[in-house]
Amino acid sequence: MSYSEKINSLKEELVSETQNLLKIKSVLSEEKPGMPFGEGIDNALKHALKLGEKLGFTTKYMDGYVGYIEWGSSSEMVGVLGHLDVVPEGDGWLYPPYGAEIHDGKIYARGSLDDKGPIMAALYAMYSLKESGYVPNKRIRIILGTNEETGSADMEYYKEHEEQPTIGFTPDADFPVIFGEKGLTVFNLVKKVEAGLEPIVYIKGGQRPNMVPDYCELALKIQGIGECTKKIDSFNAENNANIKYEIENDTLIIKSYGVSAHGSTPELGKNAIMQAIILLDHMNILKGDLKNSVEFLAKNIGMEYNGEGFGIKLHDEDSGYLTFNVGTISTEGDTISLGLNLRYPVTFKLENMMNPMEEKIKPLGFKIEDFSHQEPLYFPRDHKLIRTLLDVYEKHTGDKAEPIAIGGGTYAKEMPNMVAFGPIFPGKPDLDHQANEYIEIEDLMKMTNIYASAIMELSK
Known part of the structure; x- marks a missing residue:
């Protein structure tokens, strides 16, 4: 079975587990012992790590600041950097912001697009590769951040205590791929x-x-x-x-x-x-x-x-x-x-x-x-990382796109050797931090395939 066939067979499970994670209100709250960013964020981190263990991966909980889910053994590491914290829900929602209800093929919830849905896509991309028999030549580590929205103290803690990826991406911005950030x-x-x-x-x-x-x-x-x-x-x-x-x-x-x-x-x-x-x-x-x-x-x-x-x-x-x-x-x-x-x-x-x-x-x-x-984040357009991710994107969408540079800053700036890669497809609304944030199930499945292909290419 190919990884793509495996992803299709996991659709119901992926949607259900994404809903489970979205139902956890992981907004920054009062610090508690062992919970530097509050109980909700800690609950989301532990929940994601428990799912990673269930799927057969190695996990590590780093004192409530950050965690990771890892597969493989090598001195080189492919990193996928996402975050589980979300901004406050605000007003104006059509559906409960932590209900993760499905309407018209969309999962409505705070964090569905930024960044819990894409994290789940990356996790199930890695799982589908494992289950389809792929053996990576590099370790693959999904890093679960917890403080992206309010200061990135999570990444300061991670870099003090853990090694950094050799190469990787963050699913926390836009497709096709961002090669420069001012x-x-x-x-x-x-x-x-x-x-x-x-x-x-x-x-x-x-x-x-x-x-x-x-x-x-x-x-x-x-x-x-x-x-x-x-x-x-x-x-x-x-x-x-x-x-x-x-x-x-x-x-x-x-x-x-x-x-x-x-x-x-x-x-x-x-x-x-x-x-x-x-x-x-x-x-x-x-x-x-x-x-x-x-x-x-x-x-x-x-x-x-x-x-x-x-x-x-x-x-x-x-x-x-x-x-x-x-x-x-x-x-x-x-x-x-x-x-x-x-x-x-x-x-x-x-x-x-x-x-x-x-x-x-x-x-x-x-x-x-x-x-x-x-400092700016900048990879030349012909850099191997940029070319690889662009080729993967084109393979799965048929869109011969060009990399983009932006004035904003993404999570990629917090970790060397990374660029932003999705999850928002060209022409789709940017619903980050907006009322009625949602992720389309069709897009969730599409990005899972894209991330599986990207992980495979980067870990060869």
Whole structure:
């Protein structure tokens, strides 16, 4: 019996076991002894490991942080990295988010697509190979992460205590295969304003640096409010802006409305914070250092999203342009702080972006604080791993596709020698973190065949 025939014979079992795993609410919760990410996540990890043992594999439980299911013996290892934790279910579900109910050939549940369903596909892919008589030349290890959604402390623990795969993939993104992920930075751009922020009472906006903000609010305590409202009206008309205002005694409250988008695709949104900053500069009511600082931001960032004003409009053929997003703004005392999310192309280095930026902000007295960084993930298009996974994908879909590069970051960045490979097929909706998340049973079966073929090719 071929592995494909075996997978078809296991369809009922695969669907049932996927439902069982999805019924476990594995959202980050209060830490308990031996359960660093809470009881629900620990239950999901133990459940998956128990299933791995039942299917005849070696398993290891690593103190509640991570676990793995392994087959074969060799110094070289093919890794499949998935995660069992899920984001909170939120509202708006048609069916119970942990009911794993089947409707119209779809299993509805939080985690069905991200990432429990794909983990089950990989596990049953490995099982079908074993049951059909295939003998791998490399060990195959399915690594069960537990903290992908909230920090990846699971992978830090794994890398401290276990060997890393020789080669592998994570079923936690898109098909056909992702060969490049931009370098990712998040930091605060901070300015202590000489002589204080007057007449600004406060500025607040945005939720996270990696989201284009759809709302920003500021309050001004000023004389001549009537003249300022006229300038807001003209600004709206001239710039197709959506800015409203209210007057409370001698305070003008300005409300800037934009369009939200992910920080990796800022061109799809409209930045409410920068819209407000440009308006503030346009009103011409500020003085001294505060005026210079606001003018600097309006001129050098404005509504751009590629870093051109800072001299960092980096670009390569593989991953496109650098993206520049101002995601948050706040004031405290005489200090303004903006939360930035910059993502640079895969063939560049961090200093190509940061050196020009630091030179640009230095004369104005802006400082960079709370800096975090993930290096780009990049495999040449003709790399053996990329070619192998592309060939497997084409074999099972008939689609002669090209590898893709993205601005977002996947789980593959947490482990060397890995790329993201599925589970979302081209043209299918990305339901990760959305209400009514589901996985189509037909797609579950298709990806199980694809992952079996990929594991076989990588373990030859």
